[in-house]
Amino acid sequence: MCVVCAKEVELNRLPRSLSYAMRVARLLMFLMTPGVSLSLWSKSGILYREVRVLDFLSKLYDRVYILTYGGFEDLRHRSVLPSNVDVLFNNVGNCLAYGFLAPFVYRCMFRKFGIIVCRTVQLAGCFVGLLLKLFYGARLVLRQGYQYSKFLRSRRAFHKYVFAQILELFAYWFADVVITTSENDREYIVRRYRVNRRKVHVIPNWVDVEAFKPMPGVPKERGRVVFVGRLEHQKNLHALIDAVKDLPDVKLYVIGDGSLRKELERKVANEHVDNVVFLGVVPHEKMPYELNRSEIFVLPSLWEGHPKTLIEAMACGLPVVGTDVEGIREVLVDGYNGLLCKPNAKSIREALVKLLNDSELRRELGENARKFVVENYSLEKVMERELALHLWVIKSRGGMV
Numbered sequence: 001m002c003v004v005c006a007k008e009v010e011l012n013r014l015p016r017s018l019s020y021a022m023r024v025a026r027l028l029m030f031l032m033t034p035g036v037s038l039s040l041w042s043k044s045g046i047l048y049r050e051v052r053v054l055d056f057l058s059k060l061y062d063r064v065y066i067l068t069y070g071g072f073e074d075l076r077h078r079s080v081l082p083s084n085v086d087v088l089f090n091n092v093g094n095c096l097a098y099g100f101l102a103p104f105v106y107r108c109m110f111r112k113f114g115i116i117v118c119r120t121v122q123l124a125g126c127f128v129g130l131l132l133k134l135f136y137g138a139r140l141v142l143r144q145g146y147q148y149s150k151f152l153r154s155r156r157a158f159h160k161y162v163f164a165q166i167l168e169l170f171a172y173w174f175a176d177v178v179i180t181t182s183e184n185d186r187e188y189i190v191r192r193y194r195v196n197r198r199k200v201h202v203i204p205n206w207v208d209v210e211a212f213k214p215m216p217g218v219p220k221e222r223g224r225v226v227f228v229g230r231l232e233h234q235k236n237l238h239a240l241i242d243a244v245k246d247l248p249d250v251k252l253y254v255i256g257d258g259s260l261r262k263e264l265e266r267k268v269a270n271e272h273v274d275n276v277v278f279l280g281v282v283p284h285e286k287m288p289y290e291l292n293r294s295e296i297f298v299l300p301s302l303w304e305g306h307p308k309t310l311i312e313a314m315a316c317g318l319p320v321v322g323t324d325v326e327g328i329r330e331v332l333v334d335g336y337n338g339l340l341c342k343p344n345a346k347s348i349r350e351a352l353v354k355l356l357n358d359s360e361l362r363r364e365l366g367e368n369a370r371k372f373v374v375e376n377y378s379l380e381k382v383m384e385r386e387l388a389l390h391l392w393v394i395k396s397r398g399g400m401v
Helices: 038-043 047-060 072-080 095-105 123-136 148-154 158-174 183-193 237-244 261-270 284-292 308-315 345-356 359-376 379-396
Strands: 026-031 063-067 085-088 115-120 139-143 177-180 200-202 224-228 251-255 276-280 296-299 320-323 339-341
Touching (some): 038 047, 115 123, 123 139, 139 158, 158 183, 224 284, 237 345, 261 276, 320 345, 345 359
Parallel strands (some): 063 085, 115 139, 177 200, 224 251, 251 276, 320 339
């Protein structure tokens, strides 16, 4: 198995506030989810967004390796990575086999580092970190964007749900730090798995408020309503289409892709709906423009973790409509920074009509939404909290400030 290594980072390039006495070499393993690759992130338009995290984390470590489940083609994305970050790609084929073999294939590399910290993107990638903890004494920072078992339970996938619970039990018990995006998920973990509350930290998703911001030079399109997200059952898009199909002078733009796209397109065609447009995947760097063209953002989900697309729309100063469900109600204060509605077509329609007919309400909600995101979810503020956890993990392993 080939490892392509980047140039060694010069230690004096680290900011003084983050510098350490380099008695022990430090390695960060950035563990992606099985089946996910840098190329998939790029295709989905989110590579730039996800890599921003590494811009911060890489400053604390001598070397960072991204364990991706993509093949050799993932190496072409190294140009967007910090200089001390490189890629370990999958040339085994089977994702699970690759994940289980990686700790042993790269054992010579791991033995060069006195401190190894593993950080997951989602919970499903933690099994590699557990192996590194078992064989090399690595520390595991288990970060997850949503609660996997709750997601599977809602889909009535019983066997996968049982497996997810077993994985979560082991992961939470053996992780050194657990990061979740909402207080609800923290309470769920502590209560269901009897995990020490002090181990579980709430760090929300972030948004680049310098990229996602109001653009006065971009004209609004009258009646343009936008949805951004995966086209899956969770997003409740059948109800959203039913909500807008009879609204005059309204056009819904659906941004994203997923397993329900063809089904939703058939629904639109069969019911002769002429005010719904499927745009597919839009690159993340172009998303602020698409949002700023719109008058309203809508998220009609049945449940959420901590929805990134919602806070990105809010950062752009859009008035937003969201369903009153877990994950959304923690972000939106009804009537202050958005409108909450029930997850059915009638309630969604009523909220949209209320906003469309009141320009002053749209302005007020949009301004409050932007202010709320800047104060709570900016990239710098969120990453400052995660960096503090990594500093604690490094010090507990023998690293010195």
